[in-house]
Amino acid sequence: MEAQQSAGMSDLAARLTKRLADPYSDRNLVFSPLSIYVVLALLAAGARGKTLEEILRALGALSRRELEDSVARLLDGPLRDRSSEPGGSGPSVAFACGVWSDLTQLLKPAFRDAVVGRYRAEASSVDFRNDLKQAVRQIDAWAAAATGNLIQSAVPPGAVHRKTRLVLANAIYFRGKWDVPFYESSTKNRPFYRQDGTAVDVPFMSNYDRHLIAEHDGFKVLKLRYKSGARYMSMCIFLPDARDGLASLLDKITSSSPAGFLREHLPNSKVSTGKFGVPKFELSFDSSLDGVLNDLGLLIDADLSEMLED
Template sequence: MCSLSTANAKFCLDFFRELSKRKRDENIFFSPLSLSAAFGMVVLGARGNTLKEIEKVFHFSEVLSNTNQENQHPSEKCKDAGEVHSQFQALLAAVSEPRPGCSLTIANRLFGEITYPFFQQYLDSTKKFYQAELEAVNFKYTEEEAREKINFWVENETNGKIKDLFSAGVIDPSTVLVLVNAIYFKGKWAVEFKKEDTKETYFQLNKNEKKTVQMMFQEGYFNMAFIKEPKIKVLELPYFNNELSMFILLPEVVCEDFTGLEQLECALTDEKLAGWTSSTRMQPLKVKVYLPQFKMEESYILNNTLQEMGVMNVFDWGKADLSGISKKNGLVVSKAIQKSFVEVNEEGTEAASAMGLVLMPLCGPVSYEFKADHPFLFFIRHNPTNTIVFFGRYSSP
């Protein structure tokens, strides 16, 4: 069975590879879950080839119905199209549930031109399954007011962390439908990094270039795995309550390619990622952890990237079929934009009991080193559902 979490992981890596073509040596940070959920709302109103393209690229067509999974072969497609939306309803509720020590906001909304008559059934479905509504605005005559309204909504939904999602001129009178994703995350570590242990040191970008960073340090027991092919170390840093964790994939430094990052990115698949970070592969070890402080705020206009991946018709005035949203012709997704924010620092809560179940060997344990002083991949996972919420590459301070 291909669950929604698996489909999300597949799309995540597909999207990362496509984005990497344009941002070869740059930082990358995005939320595959938020993107999938937003296009799930589009799927509710998409028909024909427009629907098929989105389902294929986001791997929605591979998600099997829970009610039929015992009798279906894994290669069969889900006959119940509503199953994807029902799974989203449960998944988004679980991921966004308030929890102490972590602030996680995933805000999705569609803003549509006020002159278009939207079907009530569609509005009811977006609210039911995605806790979001399609809001009508006047793009045709008051585009600047509409832009400010959208920006204010995003800022409010992200506790003021994401401002000015749309810059002046991005929205014009020809805009019909705007797809908005706004993501904010800040979490407290289960075990904090002490500020007095943070030191300035070098982060090696490549063979010939390096920059200074504030490198955090702590030593303790963490889940860790050693992968032989490609040669990488995988470390899990849990957040408060252990519901969310950051996983860091750190390539070994090799001569021909300083970071080894390219080999890792080429080898990465959703099956390997799941295997490398599984409870059977990772084991609690005493580790000296060195991790740079960093803050990333990324903004992407996604039209071209998604078109390269195969989502074509929904952006095309002549081919888009969103007849499940409105009876009026000419409705398309004119802009798809995502802005993401993440901050990593020493902050955390003293939760020694989180590591208290690890049995201490009688002999002096070997202490391993995990030093993230060169480019690495990372992702934040919601552990109860095994869902990748955020994915990124840190390659430049």
């Protein structure tokens, strides 16, 4: 079951990446497949007929119950906050879902039960029709509280209006310490090469320890572990050998079974490194996924009639 969940999420991530990479090839791209997976699972709780079938197929699940169990395993496993566990060295994790309906239309009892009881989401009513600004402030305040004020605005301009009847949102916050730390005194500026061939000097973190690295045909993979107690959590960086090789590397990752590709190519042994550096970076990205999800065969003439009372 967990392998099927991993495969479903990896496949969704690969399909989204392929759709987003080309139109945004001239800028940084960052998104959370996990967040999109969970929001689509929330939609499934209120969908029926062909729409429900499409969502289940896209997420690699056979039923709503299977989706609920998958999300529950995530909440009780990788998404559990570990900062307050003995030793206090585990990552700080916050993962929250919210559903806001307009005051004029209440959530159907079965949908509310699924949202609150099984997905552990917040369910509230706001006044989109008569006080749109206050409704947006309430949703933004929820996102800020859930992410330690890292996300100040969860509602992009123009995303909701006075005819909006329902908003579903997800927010995730993660802060962890490296298992092998990088020291500020070792951070030096080095050239970072971009897709267009130009270079810019950026701070590179470095240390002199052994690291989990795998070399493959045309690319390398670095696995940086976080301090996380009994179960390791990691950041994995895929680096093409060629400076213009990112597009071909994405094709390799997304052309077959993404979950299988990742399993087969992640490093499992440490090697000594000489000149080793990882760039410090801060990424931001915003985009509408409506067209992308439609391209994937989702939410076209969607039947979401199990969400709201008539």
